[in-house]
Amino acid sequence: MKRKLIALVLLILPLNMLFAQGSSKHPLNISLWDPVALSPCDSMSTTNATFGFSSKTYKLKGVGINLFAHFNEKAVNGFTLNGAGEFLKGNMTGAEISGLFNVVSGHMHGLQIATVQNTNVLHSKGVMLAGITNFTIGDAQGVQIAGITNMAGSHFSGVQLSSAVNIASSSSDLFQMAGLVNVCAEPINGIQISLGNYAGGVNGIQLGLLNLCGGDVRGVQIGIINHSKDTSAVKIGLVNISPRTRIQLLAFGGNTTKINTAVRFKNHHTYSILGIGTHYLGLNDRFSGSLFYRAGAELPLTKKLSLSSDAGFSHIENFNNEDLTTPERMYSLQLRLNIEYHPLNRLGIFASGGYAHTRYYKAHRIYENKPVIELGIVLF
Incomplete structure (x- = not known):
């Protein structure tokens, strides 16, 4: 009996000593x-493990698991799992996983996972995974992956991946990939991939349908429309615009479409043209038209006279007016040689001659091959 009593005392004594260290220790x-x-939470407490429906701790060094939420006053160093959210007034070091929100008012170093939103107020470093939005107010470094939007209000270095929008105020090293838009207000050193991209400057690559750069490009822009304030930037696209690009309006008619309007983007001796034409001749009396793109080069002969040549693609739309010999839509590959005269700086006239090869989209048949003749004016 004495031996059992001594053993019980030996078991209780270490626990008693642990709790006797003061109210600063709350192991469980x-x-x-x-x-x-x-x-209960007090300003001197340090908790090693907290479990329940909703709990509040001053300092947590260990594990916190709550069905609803966890609230912390000072700091968390460890792992937390919450059904709804984690709300920290202090710093977080470790991993926090929540069903809805993670909010850290201090510094965040580690991993955040939330189905709705992760929010960090001060400096953060690590990985943020959110079903909807990741949002950092202070400087951040690491990886942001969101279902819809990533936003960095200050300097961000790392990777942003989302289905819709990535936004960074500034960055040194950045990789952005989004389904719709990437934005960095200041120059970046890195890569942007999206339908639309904007950066204050680019030392790297912009890849998208629309690429905009508010400063210099030390790299390449690849897209349908590329714009920068750097005249020496490398641009690969259908329309390339820089401060020296001259944007002109063309109005002309010809033996393929009766009335045509187009915009020409002229860069030194090269140019591209985007336009629309109505009533494609030879189809029928009902409404038809075409959308076309051309790219070419110009050779000045005198100050007012020049020769140019271009190649183009034209989508021909007959809408619902097809018949046995005329399909609903076709395409045409065209080559032209142009002569242009400018009696005034902002007014010119031109004549074009070339050849068009027109085919069906579906039947893989030739609709027609014929010469092309056009006459028109140039404004601006």
């Missing part, structure tokens, strides 16, 4: 809702 907390808890 079971909480329904603060202050209904085994170890």
Whole structure:
């Protein structure tokens, strides 16, 4: 009997010494809702593990698992798992996983996972995964992956991936990939891939349908429309615009479409043209038209006279007016040689001659091959 009593005392004594160190140590907390808890939160407490429906701790060094939420006043160093959210007034080091929100008012170093949103107020470093939005106010470094939007209000270095929008105020090293738009207000050193991209400057690559750069490009822009304030930038696209690009309006008619309007983007001795034409001749009396793109080069002969040549693609739309010999839509590959005269700086006239090869989209048949003749004016 004495031996059993001595053994029981030896077991209780270490636990008693642990709790006797003062109110600063709360190894275990079971909480329904603060202050209904085994170890209510106080300004001197450090908790090693907290479990319950909703709990509040001052400092957590260990594990926190709550069906609803966890609230922390000072700091968390460890792992937390919450059904709804994690709300920290202080710093977080470790991993936090929540069903809805993670909010850290201090510094965040580690991993954040939330189905709705992760928010960090001060400096953050690590990985943020959110079903909808990741949002950092202070400087951030690491990886942001969101279902819809990533936003960095200050300097961000790392990777942003989302289905819709990535936004960074500034960055040194950045990789952005989004389904719709990437934005960095200041110059970046890195890569942007999206339908639309904007950066204050680019030392790297912009890849998208629309690429805009507010400064210099030390790299390449690849897209349908590329714009920069750097005249020496490398642009690969259908329309390339720089400060020296001259944007002109063309109005002309010809033996393929009766009335045509187009915009020409002229860069030194090269140019591209985007336009629309109505009533494609030879189809029928009902409405038809075409959308076309041309790219070419110009050779000045005198100050007012020049020769140019271009190749183009034209989509021909007959809408619902097809018949046995005329399909609903076709395409045409065209080559032209042009002569242009400018009696005034902002007014010119031109004549074009060339050849068009027109085919069906579906039948893989030739609709027609014929010469092309056009006459028109140039404005601006």
